[in-house]
Amino acid sequence: EYGKLTDECGIYKGMKVEEARKKIIEDLNATNFIVKQEKTIQNVGIHERCKKPVEFISTDQWFIKVVDFKDKILEKSKDIKWVPDYMEKRFVDWAGNMDWDWVISRQRVFGTPIPFYYCEQCNKIIPAEISELPIDPTVAEKKCPDCGKILSPAGDVCDCWVDSSITPLIISKWLQDKEYFNKTYPSSLRPQGHEIIRTWAFYTIFRCLILTEQIPFDKILVNGMVFGPDGKKMSKSLGNVVEPNEIVVKYGADAVRQWACTFVPGSDTTLIMKDIDYGKRFITKLWNMAKFIEMNLQDYKHNENKEILTQLTPVDKWILAKLDEMIQNTDNALENFNFTIMKDLQNFVWHDVCDNYLELVKYRMYENINKESAQYTLDILLKNLMKLLAPFIPHITEEIEQNFNNESVHSKGGFPEKTGIDKIYLNVEKVVSVIEAIRKFKGDNKLKLSEEISEVKIYRKQDATEAKFIEECIIDIKKAGKVKEVEIFDGNFKVECER
Known part of the structure; x- marks a missing residue:
């Protein structure tokens, strides 16, 4: 265990393996016992960190019998839902091909002491009494109940997976509070990495099943590993380790959480700093959006009267219909552990709300035109967006x-409810397209967005649903786009601008 040869090795006692090999060859050469000596290629196991060869030694260890239960484990584990589902095959392959029991002893300084004693006289293993647990046998001396001699303590500690x-039993107060245990066990979810399916997942299912005759959780959500910016596994020897605290200090926890939402369950991912930087900029955008809305709601009291719904403009109904769509999509995504929905939420806030809706209603705030309906919409938007985003970016939403x-x-609780706006108002998107075309024209012609242009010609199909909304939103197009005149013509949709 100290890396040196023992007494059994005679004159080579105390030497390290490499040293002994050289000495043995010297001695064999000195006595002319070597017939032939040549180089050979062989596979040598090396330590993953220091890269030095690993020498295997045989020692006595403690085991828990597992192989006899593998069929039961495989049968009962069928009731567990795996996310993603293909990860179940790793578990099945590991359990099905297992042909050795669980080595639970470790020769380390720290760990849970193995609570066993051994009587060398009687050749018997004697466990500590349940009432004595937890116990360190190396400290608590015991005598053999048969021969009366002092027992030898198990000096090893438990494998960490013991x-x-x-953990599912501990958090559900197993053997401590029966009523609480019955309410909370099995756990609803076990999140974990794919590299410990054969350890944490397997041994948890095994032990909990043997102790309770029940599986420990309903679902297992498997995440991947994070590679360094160079796309390789993080390692100190490679110098590509990025400490989480460094990123949090620089960008904030919510920015890091947004990047984490790009993970696809079960897949590894690479740490991309520009994605975290985008998350930080999104938080700034969200704060400015909330500040603008709050400033324009200071004279507003939320109106629950259904009459206000009749005053909403097509643009108001468009953003609320888009909000309903996001609520539904986010709900579905979270039910399926699809956290990449955060990308859609970012796009909705940044582009639909900030770039388009806020720009379309600013004039109504400043000129007091249909102001109350715009305020009603902004109020609904802000409240629901905070609830939608809270699971992903809890700190900034709380601050807002x-x-x-x-x-x-x-503390409010509950997922946001849909407003119930008719989906037909999603077709107001064509009005937004008109505004975007005007912005592009101004950008291409090096005009300020605040500069007025003389005319915009909009072509649309007469019988299209979008046509009605475009006609109803002429004032929005003029005010938000800073346009003198707007003309509408029949034809395939296109926008022509004139200075």
Whole structure:
């Protein structure tokens, strides 16, 4: 265990392996016992960190019998839903091909002591009493109940999975509170990495099943590993380790959480700093959006009267229909652990809300035109967006709620409910396309967005649903686009601008 040859090796006692090999060859040469000596190629196991050869030695170890239970484990584990589902095959392959028991002993300084003693006289293993647990046998001396001699303590500690494999039992107060246990066990979800399916997942299912006759959780969500910016596994020897705290200090926890939402369950991912930087910029955008809305709601009291719904403009109904779409999509995504929906939420906030809707209603705030319906819409938007985003970016959403509404977004509870706006108003998107075309024209012609242009010609099909909305939103196009005149013509949709 100290890397040196023992007494059994005679004159080579105390030497390290490489040293002994050289000495043995010297001695064999000195006595002319070597007939032939040549180089050969062989596979040598090396340590993953220091890259030095690993020498295997045979020692006595403690085991838990597992192989006899593998069929039961495989049968009962069929009730567990795996996300993604193909990860179940790793578990099945590992359990099905297992032909050795679980080595639970480790020769380390720290760990949970193995609570066993051994009587060398009687050749018997004697466990500590349940009432004595937890116990360190190397400290608590015991005598053999048969021969009366002092027992030899198990000086090893437990494999870490011995402790972690009963986490579902610990959190559900197994053997402590029966009523609580019956309510909380099995757990609904076990999130974990794919590299420990054969350890944490397997041993948890095994131990909990043997102790309770039930599987420990309903679902297993498997995540991948994070590679360094160079696309390789993070390693100190490669110098590509990025400490999480460094990123959090520089970009903020919510920016890192947004990047984490790009993970696809079960797949490895690479740390891309530009994605985290985008997350930070999104938080700034979200804060500015909330600040603008709050400033324009200072004279507003939320109106629950259904009459206000009749005053909403097509543009108001468009953004609320888009909001309903996001609520539904986010709900579905979270039910399926698809956290990449955060990308859609970012696009909705940045482009649909900030770039388009806010720009379309600013004039109504400043000129007091249909102001109340715009305020109603902004109020609904802000409240629901905070609830939608809270699971992903809890810190900034809490800050916004505390600053603007003196409430905690996390104490309100409940997922946002849809407004029920007719989906037909999603067709108002063509009005947004007109505004985007005007912006592009101004950019291409080096005009400021605030500069007025003389005319915009909009071509649309007469019988199309979009045609009605374009006609109803002429004032929005003029005001938001800074356009003198808007003309509408029959034809395939296109926008022509004149200075």
